[in-house]
Amino acid sequence: MADEIIVGLAGNPNSGKTTLFNELTGAHHHVGNYPGVTVEKKEGLCRYVRHRHHPQGHPHHTPQASGPHGEEALTDRREMRLVDLPGTYSLTAYSMEELVARNFVVQERPDVVIDVVDASNLERNLYLASQLIELEQPTVIALNMMDVVENQGLSIDHELLGQLMGVPMVPISAARSEGLHELLCTTAAVGAETVRPAVTLNFGSELEPHIQQVTALLATRDDLGPMSPRWAAIKLLENDSQVREIVQSFGEESAEILAAVDAARGHIEQVVGDDAEIAIADRRYGFIAGAVRQSVRHDQLHRVDWSEAVDRVVVSRFLGLPILVLFMWAMFEMVFRLGAAPMGWIEAGFTALASYLSFALPPGDLQSLIVDGIIGGVGGVLVFVPNIALLFLAISILEDSGYMARAAFVVDRIMHHVGLHGKSFIPMLVGFGCTVPAIMATRILDEQRDRTVTMLIAPFMSCGARLPVYILLAGAFFAPAVAGKVIFSIYALGVVIAMAMALVLRRLWLKGPNTPFVMELPPYRLPTAKGVAIHVWERAWQYVKKAGTVILGFAVVMWALMSYPKPPEALTAGMSEPAAAQVGLEYSIAGRVGKTIEPVLRPLGLDWKAGVALVAGFGAKEVVVSTLGTAYSLGAEEETGSRALQAALRAEPGFTPLVAYTLMVFVLLYIPCLATVAVIAREFSWRWAGFVVVYTTTVAWIVAFVIYNVGRLLGLG
Secondary structure (H helix, E strand, O other), X not given: OOOEEEEEEEEOOOOOHHHHHHHHHOOOEEEEEOOOOOOEEEEEEEEEEEEOOOOOOOOEEEEOOOOOOOOOOOEEEEEEEEEEOOOOOOOOOOOHHHHHHHHHHHHHOOOEEEEEEEHHHHHHHHHHHHHHHHXXXXXXXXXXXXXXXXXXXXXXXXXXXXXXXXXXXXXXXXXXXXXXXXXXXXXXXXXXXXXXXXXXXXXXXXXXXXXXXXXXXXXXXXXXXXXXXXXXXHHHHOOOHHHHHHHHOXXXXXXXXXXXXXXXXXHHXXXXXXXXXXXXHHHHHHHHHHHHHHHEEEOOOOOOOHHHHHHHHHOOOOOHHHHHHHHHHHHHHHHHHHXXXXXXXXXXXXXXXXXXXXXXXXXXXXXXXXXXXXXXXXXXXXXXXXXXXXXXXXHHHHHHHOHHHHHHHHHXXXXXXXXXXXXXXXXXXXXXXXXXXHHHHHHHOOOHHHHHHHHHHXXXXXXXXXXXXXXXXXXXXXXXXXXXXXXXXXXXXXXXXXXXXXXXXXXXXXXXXXXXXXXXXXXXXXXXXXXXXXXXXXXXXXXXXXXXXXXXXXXXXXXXXXXXXXXXXXXXXOOOHHHHHHHHHHHOHHHHHHHHXXXXXXXXXXXXXXXXXXXXXXXXXXXXXXXXXXXXXXXXXXXXXXXXXXXXXXXXXXXXXXXXXXXXXXXXXXXXXXXXXXXXXXXXXXXXXXXXXXXXXXXXXXXXXXHHHHXXXXXXO
């Protein structure tokens, strides 16, 4: 056996697949994209010990955490490389994610596939397993959520079910880390011996002869690649476009094969009364239903399903939306209030470092670059790491508990009124974290019109990169008791603007009927500390890496643009140091750019310094904070840090709470970051990317103009 077993981790969405992946790999995994597509690919290592001569004479496998192991004379260490495949309901690919999962299993043929199924909903979840059996892929079924099964008053004879379906079944609870030892043992054994399914699914007297006929035509071909002739025959009868294209490449012989396939499909439809694809699916479900009926027992006549009782409240027509709003409000209150103390600790550290370097380094450009540019810029962004971590902690808990699916169900009613597909809520939800994956998530929508509308409104969902701007300005101009509510109002405004623009786009431009949406509600689960910790760590570490790379680069560039060219000495002669610094800033390249665009921003109450920060924010929204920090710290005598910057903003003439709120609104709505624009160009076109740049900035200006001027009329300025 090779030292490393390649294991594909497959399963339906909401089956607990990602929880299992995190439990088996911990932090020892990395995230990238599949070659040629923008679908996320997660890979991780799981090390285990293989006992070659167990005392009782049986091979035994003991899973071990990655890291040092005690040496044993009769054992050798092996590794499993786990590939977390995108969630899919079957190997009939419709979306990009399903296509990626299928191609990995069919083309790359891993040593074994672990199919994670929700054991509380076996008949639906085992459909994918039935197709893996058809493919003759070495497979282990992980019967996940066995704790939920017990709570439902059910018992599953997993050994009998495994015999009936021809593949090993291992009961587990990934959220509780139960059964993982046995799962690894079974997976290692199946992978080592290439144990293929012991059952061949028979499709009945009407379908089986046609399958065998097409299989015989394909059996002589040596250019099917890793596909078995029988599996290819079944897919041809299902009118699978990918397999059909492969057969069309056979040349002249392809005509005979495809003619036989079309004739068989026509005959099946006449005899069965359904399309061949539906007939085949019915036989699969029949096979699954028979196996489940024999192996599942009801231990109790009735047990109250508490999740249904909770759903009567949280997804109800009248209470669902208020509960969602309450959760979102509580989340931002928590982010602002709990993040204040650790934010102050980090800030104190950067302030002390800046003070030390100001004393240790001689006055001049080098001191200014390090203290004002790097520490004032990057440090001003890193102080918000606790807030970012708290935001993703809350989102992770809501996702892992199963509530986010309920939130999508609640919002779906509203979205249909504005012409949006219900699935559009998923990219919008992802947009609260980052707009880049939100744009990529629009691929789950089947209609191009729905994809386009969702792409056009996704940038209005406030990503995590904008949060430091809100915290800075809300903390500077609003009392702590009010600041969290102000930030919540910004997020809520983004949702309202997104819905309004969707309504306008669908009514005036991208017209068409609404597509119905059926959403699966997963059972409620208690999030695991390990799973939540991994999610928070991944997102927070990405933020830190961004601060140390992208934001650092922008901070240095913006410092240079704000420092050069130097004004003539005669221009600053006799001025105090702060006044001379102000003249120097206006004389610099950045100052001239800011002065140029200031007439456009003046109707919003914003000056040229805010304009410079907004221009820099096109690179990354966090850079708005670092640029403001650099602009207000150049030549200033005060200490660096967000508190010093907040004090400088409050002291700026004309910078009122209304102006601060207007700036937050503009940052929320204006041009998305450079990475988002690039992804829009790749997923749609450069024409659409250019349109988004102009359209979002126009919407931002109009909304900010209305808020600022209405606020002044009401005496809030």
